[in-house]
Amino acid sequence: xxxxxxxxxxxxxxxxxxxxxxxxxxxxxxxxxxxxxxxxxxxxxxxxxxxxxxxxxxxxxxxxxxxxxxxxxxxxxxxxxxxxxxxxxxxxxxxxxxxxxxxxxxxxxxxxxxxxxxxxxxxxxxxxxxxxxxxxxxxxxxxxxxxxxxxxxxxxxxxxxxxxxxxxxxxxxxxxxxxxxxxxxxxxxxxxxxxxxxxxxxxxxxxxxxxxxxxxxxxxxxxxxxxxxxxxxxxxxxxxxxxxxxxxxxxxxxxxxxxxxxxxxxxxxxxxxxxxxxxxxxxxxxxxxxxxxxxxxxxxxxxxxxxxxxxx
Amino acid sequence: xxxxxxxxxxxxxxxxxxxxxxxxxxxxxxxxxxxxxxxxxxxxxxxxxxxxxxxxxxxxxxxxxxxxxxxxxxxxxxxxxxxxxxxxxxxxxxxxxxxxxxxxxxxxxxxxxxxxxxxxxxxxxxxxxxxxxxxxxxxxxxxxxxxxxxxxxxxxxxxxxxxxxxxxxxxxxxxxxxxxxxxxxxxxxxxxxxxxxxxxxxxxxxxxxxxxxxxxxxxxxxxxxxxxxxxxxxxxxxxxxxxxxxxxxxxxxxxxxxxxxxxxxxxxxxxxxxxxxxxx
Numbered sequence: 001x002x003x004x005x006x007x008x009x010x011x012x013x014x015x016x017x018x019x020x021x022x023x024x025x026x027x028x029x030x031x032x033x034x035x036x037x038x039x040x041x042x043x044x045x046x047x048x049x050x051x052x053x054x055x056x057x058x059x060x061x062x063x064x065x066x067x068x069x070x071x072x073x074x075x076x077x078x079x080x081x082x083x084x085x086x087x088x089x090x091x092x093x094x095x096x097x098x099x100x101x102x103x104x105x106x107x108x109x110x111x112x113x114x115x116x117x118x119x120x121x122x123x124x125x126x127x128x129x130x131x132x133x134x135x136x137x138x139x140x141x142x143x144x145x146x147x148x149x150x151x152x153x154x155x156x157x158x159x160x161x162x163x164x165x166x167x168x169x170x171x172x173x174x175x176x177x178x179x180x181x182x183x184x185x186x187x188x189x190x191x192x193x194x195x196x197x198x199x200x201x202x203x204x205x206x207x208x209x210x211x212x213x214x215x216x217x218x219x220x221x222x223x224x225x226x227x228x229x230x231x232x233x234x235x236x237x238x239x240x241x242x243x244x245x246x247x248x249x250x251x252x253x254x255x256x257x258x259x260x261x262x263x264x265x266x267x268x269x270x271x272x273x274x275x276x277x278x279x280x281x282x283x284x285x286x287x288x289x290x291x292x293x294x295x296x297x298x299x300x301x302x303x304x305x306x307x308x309x310x311x312x
Numbered sequence: 313x314x315x316x317x318x319x320x321x322x323x324x325x326x327x328x329x330x331x332x333x334x335x336x337x338x339x340x341x342x343x344x345x346x347x348x349x350x351x352x353x354x355x356x357x358x359x360x361x362x363x364x365x366x367x368x369x370x371x372x373x374x375x376x377x378x379x380x381x382x383x384x385x386x387x388x389x390x391x392x393x394x395x396x397x398x399x400x401x402x403x404x405x406x407x408x409x410x411x412x413x414x415x416x417x418x419x420x421x422x423x424x425x426x427x428x429x430x431x432x433x434x435x436x437x438x439x440x441x442x443x444x445x446x447x448x449x450x451x452x453x454x455x456x457x458x459x460x461x462x463x464x465x466x467x468x469x470x471x472x473x474x475x476x477x478x479x480x481x482x483x484x485x486x487x488x489x490x491x492x493x494x495x496x497x498x499x500x501x502x503x504x505x506x507x508x509x510x511x512x513x514x515x516x517x518x519x520x521x522x523x524x525x526x527x528x529x530x531x532x533x534x535x536x537x538x539x540x541x542x543x544x545x546x547x548x549x550x551x552x553x554x555x556x557x558x559x560x561x562x563x564x565x566x567x568x569x570x571x572x573x574x575x576x577x578x579x580x581x582x583x584x585x586x587x588x589x590x591x592x
Contacts, residue, residue: 019592058432058591078435092430101348108344109434111337157434 007034008067009161009192010055015064017050024050026216027064032161032194037187039207040196041298043308046213048196049089052165055194056086069160082110085159087150089166089196095139099130099149102138107156117156124152128182144175151182162186164195168202180205200298212298214306224298231304232296233258235274239281240266240290249286256280261303266290270300338440339447342431346448360412361456365405366463372525373397373467388527389558395469399479399555400524402460403547406483407490409456411515413449414495419504428590438587442579446491453487454480471557479554482568486547489571492578499585518544546570 010032017025025047032038040048053059054066057073057080066073068080093102100121107117125131128148138146147167154162167183168176183206187193197203203210204224211221220227237257241249250262256277257269271277274293281288303309377393390396421427431441461476470476494510501507521531522544528536539545550567553559 056433058429060591078437081433082435086433088429088433090426092426092433094427094430095425096352097348105345105348106430106434109341109431109436111341111435114344153430 008032009034009036009069010038010194011065011067012051012055013065015051015054015066016062017047017054017059018062023216025054025062028211028213028216028218030211030218032192035190035192037193037206037208038195039203039210040194040213041198041200041203041207041210041302042196042213043198043302043306045215047216048213049165051213052163052194052196056084056163057081082157083160085154085157085162087147087154087162087164087167089169091146091150093138093146093149093153096137098135098137099141100125100134102149103153103156106153110157112157120156120158124155127155127185128152129178142175144171144178147171147175147179148182151179155186159191161192161194164193166196166198168197168199176202200302203298210298212302212305214302214308219305220301227298227301228296232300233270234272234296235270236294236296236300237269237271237274237277237281238266238290238292238294239269239278239288241286241288252284252286253281259304263309268300268303270296338436339444341436342440342444346444346451350448350451357452361409361452362459365401365456365460368401369394369398369464369467372401386527388552389556390469390552392469394467395556396527396552397525398464398467398469399552400548402457402464402479402483402555403486403544403551404519404522404524405460406453406457406486406547407544408515408519409453410449410487410490411494411511413452414445414491415498415507415510416504418445418495418498419501419507422499422589423503428586432590438590439583442495442583442586446488446495446579446582449491450484450487453484457483470555475554475557475559479551482547482550482554485568485571485575486543486551488575489543489547489578492575492582494578496578496581496585499582499589518542523548543571543574 008031010030012028012030014027014029015025016023016027028047028051030038030051040046040051042048050059054061054073055068057068057077060074069083071080073080094105097105103121103124104117107120108114112120122131122134125134128151130145130149130152133141133145138149141149151164151167154164164183168179171179180202183193183195187206193206195202195206207224209221209223210227211218212227213219220231222230239253246262246264246267250260250267253267253269254260257271259270261268261270269277278291278293281291299309373394377397380393382390382393382396384391387393387396428441432438457480461480464470465476497510521535521539522528522542523539524544528539528545531539546567550564550571553564
């Protein structure tokens with residue numbers, strides 16, 4: 001009974017979502033395959049969370065076609081939700097219950113037998129490194145621990161697809177790395193991951209393939225390296241001049257790079273050889289306060305495609 | 313360990329969660345949640361749920377009632393003020409218990425802890441959630457009213473055991489008739505700021521003027537008719553006729569139908585309002 005269609009975990013065609021007169025999602029096509037790690041990258045308000053909520057079968061589709069595990073969310077909402085895991089952007093844990101009870105009651109919502117839920121809870125606590133906190137109240141946990149608990153909870157039904165909406169937003173760098181490590185392990189185990197993020201480093205680390213969203217539309221898609229190759233140069237030279245000098249200096253640099261971006265705090269020169277570009281800047285008698293060369297990232301792709309930065 | 317799920321499903325694949333089997337199944341999956349909540353909170357509710365009603369009985373029924381030598385014909389057939397006020401207070405207690413359960417806790421589950429959002433992310437539906445929560449509210453009403461009725465029994469105010477038994481089930485109906493409309497209201501409210509109005513202009517006037525403490529014939533004619541329209545009066549009158557053994561069948565039917573319709577309409581509205589709130 002395994003057919004080609006079944007291997008498509010999520011398929012959206014011309015998907016729209018409106019809230020009154022506001023169009024949050026304005027016609028997107030998405031196809032997520034089994035075992036893939038798929039990302040929606042974009043700034044706040046791009047329509048990522050609205051898309052995720054439709055995929056999670058908790059927000060009706062306004063128009064277009066959406067199939068999750070081959071099922072229509074308008075018809076088979078409960079069956080779809082039984083086979084996916086959801087890690088929402090805002091925590092929905094019961095903060096007055098302890099860590100273990102949060103997993104237990106959630107597992108029961110899926111109709112999983114009590115003994116089975118207890119066993120899975122212990123395994124998952126181990127997996128997210130919270131075994132020692134099993135008896136602690138959730139309100140006493142750090143943000144990173146709460147996020148790990150939410151991830152553990154989303155795995156209690158052994159989902160076919162795991163949806164993660166901004167999995168590390170609001171966490172400190174160390175806590176982010178712990179979460180990434182756990183998600184990477186899931187990916188290694190073949191779990192299909194679908195995540196939204198406005199962090200390019202998160203998208204680069206975790207996603208096999210991603211779409212860049214802006215204002216409810218997909219503006220580019222591909223693997224992180226494909227996107228960078230297609231929409232940016234190999235290297236970027238970043239220059240910072242004294243406050244107020246950027247607009248005046250920029251015209252003098254235009255011929256040194258394939259493309260130039262002036263941001264409020266720095267100038268970016270897109271070029272295949274950053275060191276050479278910086279050397280030429282100095283040859284022209286210009287004296288930046290700071291200069292560095294780095295590789296292009298998804299941030300640059302986004303800037304190129306939308307004219308805006310991701311995090312503002 | 314095996315967390316992973318994405319292997320092709322087959323005989324060795326992950327066990328599939330059984331699809332929903334019926335209306336009670338979804339709500340049944342929430343029993344563990346509500347049991348956990350109750351085990352965590354019951355101690356805190358002991359004073360308000362069990363002790364305060366007894367203090368009312370003692371203060372109003374026994375001590376204040378000792379000054380009241382009413383003619384039974386003026387006390388709706390009760391032989392003492394205690395016998396008159398006790399059934400009224402049971403019904404009023406059913407109401408106040410419900411007000412406490414479907415205002416702030418519901419708003420907390422919508423806005424502060426967002427627990428409803430975790431529930432609808434699973435196979436549960438809004439209908440399941442409402443069903444289970446009303447079941448929990450009914451459990452609270454049942455325990456509170458059972459204790460209340462049990463404590464009153466030594467005071468010799470009950471006409472028959474079966475009347476009291478039926479009166480107990482009537483408390484559940486009263487509870488439901490208040491629970492569903494207020495649950496629906498809470499689900500539609502933006503935040504908790506209007507709850508103080510709900511309590512001060514809704515619950516307290518109902519508590520005082522719906523015939524629990526004095527016969528509503530003592531009110532002015534206009535006020536009396538107004539009182540007759542309130543759900544608590546229907547509950548109080550029904551409870552009192554059962555406890556005192558003064559059952560008027562046609563009036564009893566009116567009370568049951570009134571409360572039943574209110575409960576049903578409120579239930580429908582609750583599911584609709586919560587659906588709109590959570591699923592958009």
